[in-house]
Amino acid sequence: MWYFISPEIVYGEDALSRLDELEGKRAFIVTDKQIVSIGFVTQVKERLYQAGIDCRVYDEVESEPSIETVKKGAEAVRIYKPDWIVGLGGGSVMDAAKAMWVLYERPDIEPAEINPFSPLGLRKKARLITIPTTSGTGSDCNWGLVLTDTSEQRKLGLGSHEAHADIAIVDPVFVIGMSPQLTADTGMDALTHAIEGYTSNWKNDFCDGLCLKAVQLVFQYLPRSYHNGQDEEAREKMHNAASIAGLGFGNSMAGLAHSTGHSLGAVFHIPHGRTVGLFLPYTIEFTATVAADYYAEIAHLLKLEHTEIEKAAFSLAQAVRQLAQNINQPLTIKDLGISNSSFENSLPKLVSNADMDTQTVTSARIPTTDEFEKLFRYAYDGKTVDF
Ligand SMILES: [Zn+2]
Secondary structure, eight states: OOOOOOOEEEESTTGGGGGGGOOOSEEEEEOBHHHHHTTHHHHHHHHHHHTTOEEEEEOBOOSSOBHHHHHHHHHHHHHHOOSEEEEEESHHHHHHHHHHHHHHHOTTSOGGGOOTTSOOOOOSSOEEEEEESSSSOOTTTSSEEEEEETTTTEEEEEEOTTOSOSEEEEOGGGTTTOOHHHHHHHHHHHHHHHHHHHHSTTOOHHHHHHHHHHHHHHHHHHHHHHHOTTOHHHHHHHHHHHHHHHHHHHTSOOOHHHHHHHHHHHHHTOOHHHHHHHHHHHHHHHTTTTSHHHHHHHHHHTTOSOOSHHHHHHHHHHHHHHHHHHTTOOSSTGGGTOOHHHHHHHHHHHHHHHHHSHHHHTSSSOOOHHHHHHHHHHHHHOOOOOO
8 A cells, every 4th residue: 555645736926925824823934034034024924914824933943954943843833723834935944844743742752762653643733835936856745854963964864654745825026036956956856756756665656657757847848947047838837847846755755865965965064956966977876777768768769869768768867968958067076176095084983874864765776885986986087997
């Protein structure tokens, strides 16, 4: 038995007007200072006030939110006693909103105890709305959340089948002004979700179509979004792609680009999408033999030059590198400005983090410690290795 879980998804132009129909008394808006400063919080508050709902704003969420931040936020939620929690922002904000909501409902548990196997009994006090302001994370549509354990320099991939939004509002108005760098980072994250969701060992019939559609949309519209942020069609398509991929991989799983990306990001403090996107071509190559058919299907869909089973994975990895290059993303760890000595010193930590990451278990091929080392070294300078 397995589940396919989805929020009500309201998307496209003017999706935000869904808030006009909302019923409730108090909404607790979780966001960050940047989102406040560009006026998005005001837009959401105005809608909620018009619907007769009082609001409180919590804007203390940092990028890659820590356990301390969500505990502090949960305390503020408990004092305010809302019946809606609204996560308005990128993945960090929406993940923090999910965690604060869980802790509000279940003050007896620690964030690290959120897992897919223990029922939480949520929605007794509040429900959750997610409003993404980037096109990549997919957190608006799935039940996963990533928090950072700052003392251990490690990211915790957590999730519960109940920890999904009741309503996801996917309105392109929030992404039209995204910077090229944020567009590139988050867009590569969406692509990684889509490809990993299609090839993880938890892939399934309900997610395959979503993942394939998202791959196609990202290849078609990410370069346009990056090179011309005002291209409304491309922005809307990328915003949809991110949520479609979120739904797809959220109901299957991600894989090694995520476990290695989480690890590198936690040690060297690099944004999530940039690290997972960097690892994606390397991990496609590493899993080439075990997921050959799936890569061939993706290569066929993208009309790549080589779609035969033996070559398709390498052809796809190459296409991912070309896309990354087109939008000025780093292709190697070295490109991130990390010196060889600092990389080598961190290698044992990088390997052990990745080995413990929940996304490793669901990868199409699980590396040994030696293979993890090779994979990281390969991604360091792009010099081909034999797996
Ligand atoms: Zn991701």
